[in-house]
Amino acid sequence: MRTEICKQLGIEFPIFAFSHCRDVVVEASKAGAFGVLGAVGFTPEQFARELDRLDEAVGDRPYGVDVVIPANDIPGAEKDPETLRQELFDSIPQEHREFAKKVLAESGVPELPPGVKHEGEYLLRSTAATARRHVEIALQHPNVKLIANALGAPPADLIQQIKASGRLVAGLSGKPEHARRHAAAGVDIIVAQGTEGGGHTGEIGSVVLWPEVVEAVKPIPVLAAGGVGTGAQIAAALVLGAQGVWCGSIWLTTTESDLTEAAKELLINAKSSDTVRSRSQTGKPSRMLRNRWTEAWEGPDAPKTLPLPLQDMISAECSTRAKAYPQKAREVTINPVGQIVGHMNGSMRTRDVVATLVEEYLEAAERLNKILEAGLYE
Numbered sequence: 001m002r003t004e005i006c007k008q009l010g011i012e013f014p015i016f017a018f019s020h021c022r023d024v025v026v027e028a029s030k031a032g033a034f035g036v037l038g039a040v041g042f043t044p045e046q047f048a049r050e051l052d053r054l055d056e057a058v059g060d061r062p063y064g065v066d067v068v069i070p071a072n073d074i075p076g077a078e079k080d081p082e083t084l085r086q087e088l089f090d091s092i093p094q095e096h097r098e099f100a101k102k103v104l105a106e107s108g109v110p111e112l113p114p115g116v117k118h119e120g121e122y123l124l125r126s127t128a129a130t131a132r133r134h135v136e137i138a139l140q141h142p143n144v145k146l147i148a149n150a151l152g153a154p155p156a157d158l159i160q161q162i163k164a165s166g167r168l169v170a171g172l173s174g175k176p177e178h179a180r181r182h183a184a185a186g187v188d189i190i191v192a193q194g195t196e197g198g199g200h201t202g203e204i205g206s207v208v209l210w211p212e213v214v215e216a217v218k219p220i221p222v223l224a225a226g227g228v229g230t231g232a233q234i235a236a237a238l239v240l241g242a243q244g245v246w247c248g249s250i251w252l253t254t255t256e257s258d259l260t261e262a263a264k265e266l267l268i269n270a271k272s273s274d275t276v277r278s279r280s281q282t283g284k285p286s287r288m289l290r291n292r293w294t295e296a297w298e299g300p301d302a303p304k305t306l307p308l309p310l311q312d313m314i315s316a317e318c319s320t321r322a323k324a325y326p327q328k329a330r331e332v333t334i335n336p337v338g339q340i341v342g343h344m345n346g347s348m349r350t351r352d353v354v355a356t357l358v359e360e361y362l363e364a365a366e367r368l369n370k371i372l373e374a375g376l377y378e
Ligand SMILES: Cc1cc2nc3c(=O)[nH]c(=O)nc-3n(C[C@H](O)[C@H](O)[C@H](O)COP(=O)(O)O)c2cc1C
Pocket: 018, 038, 039, 040, 066, 067, 068, 148, 149, 150, 151, 172, 193, 196, 197, 198, 199, 200, 225, 226, 227, 228, 246, 247, 248, 249, 250, 335, 336, 337, 338, 339, 340
């Protein structure tokens, strides 16, 4: 399984474990995979603390971080994030605020206690204003060997700065033409994410997208994402020309994952047909479990979802309330996850997930070898 990228990053397996949960990242990196911590849910101060604690736990193992800077970022990203957040928050139409509150009330989710803020009231997600601070912090942590951007290539000055520090830059893409743009911008690794994947996702299926992107950007290494949850799928990704895989969903139900037990249970019971691409969380299409929240925003009385990051500020109220009242919010909890959810039928330790993927990969490679050998000696 050792591909060139393993040597470059000093890892055993080309399995990239994307998670917003520090403990998953630690355990994945300690198991020989490459943990990547998503920064978008943290204020810069929280993120700095997360990375300090990650460093303490991970020893000399490398890991990566992932920031969210949209290719078409909003104007004003040079402003202080808090000033910009407040300006944007104030610009949210009353109709949208009321609609979100109505959906939550009709689903029986209590209001937050007085004085408790929801995330949209203190965190500006998905703009360079916050993400540049995340990158600055990441660059102060020597074990960070890779910085990825969720929505394309990072701005040119950041690419330069990251590379000059000896780290690799990755960009996610759901279309070959986007991947070509990232390649031209100087990205070192392209993550090609098929529509099956959890979170922001395009429309092209993984089996079609991966080889298209490999061809479009060669010789730049490609990581295959979207729907990977078994070792046989890793074998398929490598056969299709990828140098490794990038998985997000399968870590959500691990014992280390910080999702609430209620959210984990929903994922464990879900089938692969239970997800939908919805704009209801961020304003951009992203894959999550279909539920009363996603359906409500599709309904005839729903206002049109707002662009990033405004919709994010509205859905933040739903996410914060769901964390506070996980059982009562079961019908509306925003659960980003990919179609591989149908395969996530229990809770395992992260390190056991990595070990299982490796074993299954070997079995798949063995099956392929047998076919090849049978052909040779016919
Ligand atoms: C809960 C969740 C949150 C995600 N958040 C981000 C994010 O903040 N940044 C990012 O680059 N990708 C994010 N993704 C996408 C993953 O990086 C990855 O590309 C995707 O999960 C791969 O498909 P899979 O879910 O089938 O493994 C997220 C995915 C999930 C499931």
